[in-house]
Amino acid sequence: MGREASTLRVALVVPLQGPAGIFGPSCEAVAATALTLINQTGVLGRDMSVEVVDGGAPPAQIAAEIGRLIDAGGIDGVTGWHISAVRQTLAPITAGRIPYVYTSLYEGGETRPGVFCSGETPARQVAPALRWLRDVRDVRRWFIIGDDYVWPRASVDVTRLFARRLDLRVAGTAFVPLGTRDFAQVLERIRGSDAQGVLMYLVGQDAVEFNRAFTQWGLQDDLVRFTPLMEENMLMASGADATEDLFVCASYFRSLATASALDLGADYVAQHGPDAPPLNNAAESCYEGLMTLAALAQHAGSVDVRRMLEVADGVGYDGPRGAVSFVGNHLQQPVHLAVADGVDFDVLTDL
Secondary structure, three states, X not given: OOOOOOOEEEEEEEOOOOHXXXXXXXXXXXXXXXXXXXOOXXXXXXXXXXXXXXXXXXXXXXXXXXXXXXXXXXXOEEEEOOOHHHHHHHHHHHOOOOOEEXXXXXXXXXXXXXXXXXXXXXXXXXXXXXXXXXXHHOOOEEEEEEEOOHHHHHHHHHHHHHHHHOOOEEEEEXXXXXXXXXXXXXXXXXXXXXXXXXXXXXXXXXXXXXXXXXXXXXXXXXXXXXXOOOOHHHHHHHOHHHOOOEEEEEOOOOOOOOHHHHHHHHHHHHHHOOOOOOOOHHHHHHHXXXXXXXXXXXXXXXXXXXXHHHHOOOOEEEEOOEEEEEEOOEEEOOOEEEEEEOOEEEEEEEO
């Protein structure tokens, strides 16, 4: 029997401009790889397709575009990597109408109906890494720098709680506008503090520029850096000489050696060739988002968001990140700590 004529249409909201635009080409490429796999069997007898929406545009503009697509019956779901400021504008538009799988790491706390979060949160990502760096590297005093929007600010708040529980001290904090290129004032504050490490809540190109400046100031000889957001594009753009003693925690790295991760890498190269945009955490999260939508639809027997909500708890699969499953509307998944090693990451331990 042939597939139904209609397709399961998904808006893929990924940044094509701005500081996070560095992820965009990888996100689009890995989404194509996910669709090839999903459409081998289909979802509820239907193929899946994506419509790319620029997640780097102003949030209100993105929300208007998604609202227009929903009202016109043009999409059955939303997914993709984009910053929390975008999620906060999209969630009220999608809530209760169509499923929305938010794939980015984020600050936690999202509970709106039909918003399924497949990214990492600070409790599973940042707190265990800070404990490891305390126990293994004896880093107890941290200076925190973040972009000035909801994810960094909310994450700093919970990081202060982690610090108290772990007997750590926050030696200083600084927030900079998205798109910052001049970090001199912040670096002066870091140099003047007694911090042993710098915790970075910076997005995309902002983190690249900070890493370069950090090294130009000679701070890499004395200070550890740690971030929950650093992927292979950012690593290469920073340069190997600007990522010494840089630790990263995430649920996926290109160098991860799970069977499903190796399969994804092989499928990605086979489809896009050796010169494809680098496979990375932000891009792979879009793979997870599409796989999650497919799994929820299959278990629900429908793309109706209310039915998905009824069955979501416990839905899971084995993917590049390992075995994952939903508890409520959050995907539970392994988290790994890695250290930058040239243009790739050396995975050190599971957290």
